[in-house]
Amino acid sequence: MIRIIDYGVGNLFSLRSSLRAIGIDADYTGNPAEIRKADKLILPGVGAFRDAREALRSTGLDRVVQEEAGKGKPLMGICLGMQMLFDRSYEYGEYEGLGLIPGEIVPMEGRIPKDLPIPHIGWNELMLKQPSPLMKNTANGDYVYFVHSYYAETPAEYVIATTDYGVEMTAAVQKDNVSGCQFHPEKSSEVGLSILKAFCEL
Amino acid sequence: MITKRIIPCLDVKDGRVVKGVNFQGLSDVNSPVELAEYYTKNGADEMVFYDITASAEGRKLFTEVLTEVASKVFIPLTVGGGINSLEDFDRVLKCGADKVSVNSGAIRNPELIRQAAEKYGNQCVVLSVDAARVDGTYRVFAKGGRENTGMDAVEWIRESVERGAGEVVLNSIDTDGVKQGFDLPMLKAVCEVVDVPVIASGGAGCIQDFVTLFQEIPTVSAGLAASIFHFGEVAIPDLKKELKKNDISVRL
Numbered sequence: 061m062i063r064i065i066d067y068g069v070g071n072l073f074s075l076r077s078s079l080r081a082i083g084i085d086a087d088y089t090g091n092p093a094e095i096r097k098a099d100k101l102i103l104p105g106v107g108a109f110r111d112a113r114e115a116l117r118s119t120g121l122d123r124v125v126q127e128e129a130g131k132g133k134p135l136m137g138i139c140l141g142m143q144m145l146f147d148r149s150y151e152y153g154e155y156e157g158l159g160l161i162p163g164e165i166v167p168m169e170g171r172i173p174k175d176l177p178i179p180h181i182g183w184n185e186l187m188l189k190q191p192s193p194l195m196k197n198t199a200n201g202d203y204v205y206f207v208h209s210y211y212a213e214t215p216a217e218y219v220i221a222t223t224d225y226g227v228e229m230t231a232a233v234q235k236d237n238v239s240g241c242q243f244h245p246e247k248s249s250e251v252g253l254s255i256l257k258a259f260c261e262l
Numbered sequence: 263m264i265t266k267r268i269i270p271c272l273d274v275k276d277g278r279v280v281k282g283v284n285f286q287g288l289s290d291v292n293s294p295v296e297l298a299e300y301y302t303k304n305g306a307d308e309m310v311f312y313d314i315t316a317s318a319e320g321r322k323l324f325t326e327v328l329t330e331v332a333s334k335v336f337i338p339l340t341v342g343g344g345i346n347s348l349e350d351f352d353r354v355l356k357c358g359a360d361k362v363s364v365n366s367g368a369i370r371n372p373e374l375i376r377q378a379a380e381k382y383g384n385q386c387v388v389l390s391v392d393a394a395r396v397d398g399t400y401r402v403f404a405k406g407g408r409e410n411t412g413m414d415a416v417e418w419i420r421e422s423v424e425r426g427a428g429e430v431v432l433n434s435i436d437t438d439g440v441k442q443g444f445d446l447p448m449l450k451a452v453c454e455v456v457d458v459p460v461i462a463s464g465g466a467g468c469i470q471d472f473v474t475l476f477q478e479i480p481t482v483s484a485g486l487a488a489s490i491f492h493f494g495e496v497a498i499p500d501l502k503k504e505l506k507k508n509d510i511s512v513r514l
Contacts, residue, residue, distance in 0.1 A: 073358045077333040107383035176264075177459040177483060179385050179428055183265045183307055183513040203265065203513040205308075205338060207360075207385040224263055247338050247360060249302065 063098035064088040067115045069105050078246035082257045092124045105140030109151040132237050134262045142240030151210050161235045163214025172226035179209040184223045192220040194239050197254035204248040265513045267307035267484035270491040275314050277323030294327045298335045305498040313343035325357045332358020351378050363388040366404045379426025389427035394435035407435045423456045433463040441467025444475045459483035469504045476510045
């Protein structure tokens with residue numbers, strides 16, 4: 061049983077629909093007991109890091125997610141949900157993340173060539189950096205849909221895919237049972253669905 | 263490398279696509295769901311749905327249709343038309359829209375952009391602008407391009423991006439419907455003042471117009487069109503092949 065963590069942030073409709081399209085019925089829930097009962101968890105998120113982090117903290121779900129991940133339960137963060145897996149973010153200040161994967165979230169501004177628009181919006185190519193269960197159906201050069209202005213800086217050992225936007229940027233990460241995609245698999249057509257499928261098959 | 267996006271745009275009235283689309287194999291040429299599936303299979307990178315309904319009843323039909331589209335099509339969906347408040351944002355986002363496009367609603371209340379960006383993130387707020395030349399400057403037109411607001415278009419776009427618009431759709435009234443190519447001078451003027459993605463709209467008549475657009479203005483992120491796609495004058499797979507041949511990065 062897969063559960064999408066609902067903490068009042070983000071468009072969960074598409075995520076649930078895309079899972080349905082691959083035959084997975086994943087309800088969303090903000091109930092700690094339901095989250096603890098689930099076999100696998102997806103942490104979505106859009107908007108600003110600070111607000112999403114605060115929403116997780118005020119509902120107490122941050123502790124639940126940390127504990128469940130600590131027990132070895134497969135957890136996948138998507139977009140801002142992925143960013144929250146790290147130690148901290150520098151979006152509009154400095155905020156602590158969930159600390160499940162070492163690294164921090166830094167702005168594109170000042171780090172990418174000036175002629176590239178920010179946010180990084182659109183379809184970009186994946187470059188696979190190491191074999192991983194999440195990307196078992198994915199090939200080098202497959203396109204996925206990104207929308208973000210900040211990205212993760214993390215040791216290479218956790219990076220399973222990158223993308224080129226002026227600099228080589230973290231696109232997907234994995235540390236043991238915790239994984240994440242900076243892009244939106246639920247908006248990345250067949251390639252995205254195959255990544256969701258791989259997560260469901262973990 | 264990031265690819266240039268090709269975006270078909272559909273006008274929806276009372277839950278049905280206005281002007282039937284002529285493709286073989288479609289059983290219902292006015293069905294937003296069938297068309298969305300068709301375009302997704304044929305290389306569209308995202309889609310825009312404009313609700314041109316005036317009645318509350320029609321609004322409801324639109325959100326029902328949107329829900330169905332979003333449960334079957336897994337590419338980004340932008341929704342516009344009649345977006346005047348945060349409640350309107352909420353209504354379409356809950357039905358599966360990823361981005362919401364504001365036009366007249368933002369002209370009436372520019373703070374709507376800021377409020378929406380704070381609540382849903384900049385990436386969710388698309389500023390759509392209808393602009394035309396008046397006495398040598400670009401002016402913003404409201405009400406579907408019928409009313410000259412007197413506002414300077416470049417300045418309006420710059421301010422709106424500062425307020426939090428994460429993307430700009432620039433529709434040139436001067437080139438719209440003429441099919442002689444996108445409005446390159448107007449697009450250049452806007453690309454020079456904003457650093458968010460700019461989507462070109464209005465004027466595409468053939469494949470070459472897209473090639474010229476991306477060659478002349480490499481910072482433009484996407485090209486949007488309606489009738490040339492709907493009536494089969496330009497097939498997106500052919501368009502993308504031609505772009506690729508010209509070393510323009512596309513998703514194939």
